[in-house]
Amino acid sequence: MEKLVKLYNKKEKLIIGLMSGTSLDGIDAALVRVKNSGLDTEIELIGFETFPYTSEERNEINKACSVSESNVELICQLNFYLGKKFGEAAISIAKKCNIKLDRIDLVGSHGQTIYHIPQNSTLQIGEPSVIKEMTGITTVADFRVMDVAAGGHGAPLVPYTEYLLYRNSEKTIALQNIGGIGNVTILPKMCNVSDVIAFDTGPGNMMIDTCIEIMTDGEKNYDENGIIASKGKLNSELLDELMSIPIIKAKPPKTTGREQFGKDFTVKMINKYREKGVTFEDIVNTFTRFTVKSIAYNYNLYLKDLVIDEVVVSGGGSYNPIIMQMLKEELYYTKVFTQEEKGYRSDAKEAIAFAILANESISGNLNNLPLVTGAKKAVILGKIIP
Amino acid sequence: MEKLVKLYNKKEKLIIGLMSGTSLDGIDAALVRVKNSGLDTEIELIGFETFPYTSEERNEINKACSVSESNVELICQLNFYLGKKFGEAAISIAKKCNIKLDRIDLVGSHGQTIYHIPQNSTLQIGEPSVIKEMTGITTVADFRVMDVAAGGHGAPLVPYTEYLLYRNSEKTIALQNIGGIGNVTILPKMCNVSDVIAFDTGPGNMMIDTCIEIMTDGEKNYDENGIIASKGKLNSELLDELMSIPIIKAKPPKTTGREQFGKDFTVKMINKYREKGVTFEDIVNTFTRFTVKSIAYNYNLYLKDLVIDEVVVSGGGSYNPIIMQMLKEELYYTKVFTQEEKGYRSDAKEAIAFAILANESISGNLNNLPLVTGAKKAVILGKIIP
Numbered sequence: 066m067e068k069l070v071k072l073y074n075k076k077e078k079l080i081i082g083l084m085s086g087t088s089l090d091g092i093d094a095a096l097v098r099v100k101n102s103g104l105d106t107e108i109e110l111i112g113f114e115t116f117p118y119t120s121e122e123r124n125e126i127n128k129a130c131s132v133s134e135s136n137v138e139l140i141c142q143l144n145f146y147l148g149k150k151f152g153e154a155a156i157s158i159a160k161k162c163n164i165k166l167d168r169i170d171l172v173g174s175h176g177q178t179i180y181h182i183p184q185n186s187t188l189q190i191g192e193p194s195v196i197k198e199m200t201g202i203t204t205v206a207d208f209r210v211m212d213v214a215a216g217g218h219g220a221p222l223v224p225y226t227e228y229l230l231y232r233n234s235e236k237t238i239a240l241q242n243i244g245g246i247g248n249v250t251i252l253p254k255m256c257n258v259s260d261v262i263a264f265d266t267g268p269g270n271m272m273i274d275t276c277i278e279i280m281t282d283g284e285k286n287y288d289e290n291g292i293i294a295s296k297g298k299l300n301s302e303l304l305d306e307l308m309s310i311p312i313i314k315a316k317p318p319k320t321t322g323r324e325q326f327g328k329d330f331t332v333k334m335i336n337k338y339r340e341k342g343v344t345f346e347d348i349v350n351t352f353t354r355f356t357v358k359s360i361a362y363n364y365n366l367y368l369k370d371l372v373i374d375e376v377v378v379s380g381g382g383s384y385n386p387i388i389m390q391m392l393k394e395e396l397y398y399t400k401v402f403t404q405e406e407k408g409y410r411s412d413a414k415e416a417i418a419f420a421i422l423a424n425e426s427i428s429g430n431l432n433n434l435p436l437v438t439g440a441k442k443a444v445i446l447g448k449i450i451p
Numbered sequence: 452m453e454k455l456v457k458l459y460n461k462k463e464k465l466i467i468g469l470m471s472g473t474s475l476d477g478i479d480a481a482l483v484r485v486k487n488s489g490l491d492t493e494i495e496l497i498g499f500e501t502f503p504y505t506s507e508e509r510n511e512i513n514k515a516c517s518v519s520e521s522n523v524e525l526i527c528q529l530n531f532y533l534g535k536k537f538g539e540a541a542i543s544i545a546k547k548c549n550i551k552l553d554r555i556d557l558v559g560s561h562g563q564t565i566y567h568i569p570q571n572s573t574l575q576i577g578e579p580s581v582i583k584e585m586t587g588i589t590t591v592a593d594f595r596v597m598d599v600a601a602g603g604h605g606a607p608l609v610p611y612t613e614y615l616l617y618r619n620s621e622k623t624i625a626l627q628n629i630g631g632i633g634n635v636t637i638l639p640k641m642c643n644v645s646d647v648i649a650f651d652t653g654p655g656n657m658m659i660d661t662c663i664e665i666m667t668d669g670e671k672n673y674d675e676n677g678i679i680a681s682k683g684k685l686n687s688e689l690l691d692e693l694m695s696i697p698i699i700k701a702k703p704p705k706t707t708g709r710e711q712f713g714k715d716f717t718v719k720m721i722n723k724y725r726e727k728g729v730t731f732e733d734i735v736n737t738f739t740r741f742t743v744k745s746i747a748y749n750y751n752l753y754l755k756d757l758v759i760d761e762v763v764v765s766g767g768g769s770y771n772p773i774i775m776q777m778l779k780e781e782l783y784y785t786k787v788f789t790q791e792e793k794g795y796r797s798d799a800k801e802a803i804a805f806a807i808l809a810n811e812s813i814s815g816n817l818n819n820l821p822l823v824t825g826a827k828k829a830v831i832l833g834k835i836i837p
Contacts, residue, residue, distance in 0.1 A: 066814065132524045135521075136522065137516060141565075141572045182524075186532075198601050214578065429453065429454075445837050450834050
């Protein structure tokens with residue numbers, strides 16, 4: 066407890082943020098210097114790395130996510146196994162930055178979501194007690210459950226940190242992330258905490274990645290540089306079918322995930338259109354267009370009262386030139402940048418966010434956005450492993 | 452954080468302990484006044500109640516425990532559902548004691564174990580964020596994972612609290628619990644923390660209960676007053692087969708559970724001996740003798756260097772006169788009491804233990820017993836939901 070109080074009183078901390086997203090690429094680890102908390106938060110990224118999952122690990126996680134393939138033994142063991150992987154990622158990023166573990170104040174770990182039923186329940190694994198035990202560092206983890214317990218969707222959580230870091234007095238900014246899922250945070254000009262808008266726009270790269278994996282028999286797992294999409298053409302019937310999925314047109318706040326756009330659904334769609342003679346290239350092109358179109362659709366319908374000055378794109382999708390080109394076409398009325406073009410690292414964003422959220426939890430700050438997650442009230446997220 | 456510090460500095464606390472064991476009877480809730488911490492701990496039980504599971508709830512939990520029937524969706528939802536049940540139990544016990552929730556300082560919740568692989572991983576559900584959200588009370592939960600993360604079996608955890616409460620300068624005491632599983636804590640005369648011995652002796656009532664359930668087609672779920680056992684006689688072949696299970700004769704420290712003596716195994720044994728023409732009554736009698744014999748065997752083999760002055764029996768098994776009679780036969784060389792005969796409530800013991808463990812965690816005290824759990828070191832158990 067003395068240690069927690071010391072931590073609470075410390076104005077400048079070294080914090081490791083750990084994140085693994087629905088895309089199952091691997092564990093993102095960011096080592097961040099965080100000064101102050103709340104609106105006074107200042108950060109400096111010291112180091113970042115993604116520790117990729119092996120294909121075997123990815124298979125195990127996919128199994129754990131699947132209603133038909135998962136079981137309690139797998140989940141019990143994988144929780145501890147991933148805890149060890151998260152712990153190793155924390156140790157490695159510290160080493161890479163030449164900072165001894167005992168100088169690091171805090172770990173904030175998101176864990177790996179294996180199931181998520183908005184406003185009902187959510188399940189992240191990657192046991193934080195293992196991280197604490199391996200590193201000796203006080204760990205805050207399991208952020209989503211408290212928001213769901215308070216009636217929220219448990220997502221998105223990153224917008225609160227974007228609000229702390231990126232709010233601007235002169236511009237209205239849309240921060241569009243394209244990871245496994247697509248999600249946007251709108252920071253209106255001179256916004257305060259209750260003005261922030263954020264929601265999931267639809268799939269990010271998830272459906273594209275699955276199609277590439279099937280097409281290449283597991284040799285590749287994403288459309289590098291959008292090359293496959295660029296070889297295909299749009300299939301309007303498929304696009305119309307996808308755009309008619311209710312969540313795409315649902316009013317924000319809304320969240321979606323693997324349960325909607327995961328392997329089960331994607332394979333069904335691929336099989337259906339392959340049987341109609343549609344090429345893999347056309348399917349990838351159409352999935353890519355779907356990702357972009359679902360973003361644009363939501364901007365046009367639900368953000369039309371705002372003048373968006375800038376769209377800043379982050380996540381794996383920002384490295385896909387076809388996605389960026391399509392986005393510029395669809396959002397012709399505003400400026401579209403990648404996060405890199407704005408001078409920020411795109412890949413580190415979520416890991417940094419969980420370092421900041423851990424700092425907020427330890428500081429006793431309410432760190433969900435009820436208007437964004439749908440929670441009945443603001444709460445302190447996370448569990449502290451002392 | 453201010454709230455945590457206040458809690459840390461408070462010498463006398465009102466704490467609710469919540470526990471649900473492998474027997475799946477229901478949720479035990481104890482409201483306890485706890486003064487001080489560590490060896491100075493003093494407790495007063497204000498109220499206790501068991502909130503029974505419905506048979507539907509029991510079925511769902513059994514499903515979640517089963518490798519063949521469980522899946523990630525069930526576990527995700529049940530974690531939140533049981534969190535709500537635990538929260539309701541906390542609210543009910545406070546109400547029953549006429550104490551307003553805002554006067555209660557802390558909740559310590561064990562949750563419901565659904566899987567346990569000693570020294571590898573363990574999984575408790577009953578989301579503590581939901582308890583915190585429903586009650587507004589700071590909650591400490593998920594005690595077992597940290598011991599497993601430190602290389603331990605994650606069990607037993609109650610002996611540390613028994614050491615705090617029952618150590619005696621004049622007598623060597625064996626505290627034998629007969630719940631779903633049988634486990635014993637030995638507090639040698641004038642012991643200090645590293646002298647405590649504790650381990651699982653074998654099954655408690657788990658196999659007997661399963662047999663009664665099958666025999667009565669689900670109408671009863673335990674052998675009330677040992678009546679069925681008293682109608683049967685011993686089957687030596689069955690007893691020999693059971694006594695030859697390696698865990699029975701394994702050297703302590705050791706833990707066992709549903710994975711060994713649960714439904715899968717018990718049904719297999721019942722079917723095998725029913726086919727040989729053995730009656731249900733004989734099987735129940737033999738399962739009862741097995742529970743007692745496995746206790747006696749371990750005392751005789753592994754505690755022979757200690758003079759045990761008293762055996763104090765708690766848990767559901769202490770209410771079964773056949774178990775008590777058989778225990779007195781097998782342990783003829785010492786005195787055998789029920790916990791009630793010694794003036795303590797037997798049924799509240801484990802719920803009280805988790806109230807004390809939560810107090811120790813908040814106080815920053817190391818609260819596992821490495822020599823008992825097999826952990827590499829003493830750690831602070833539990834996660835704090837602030």
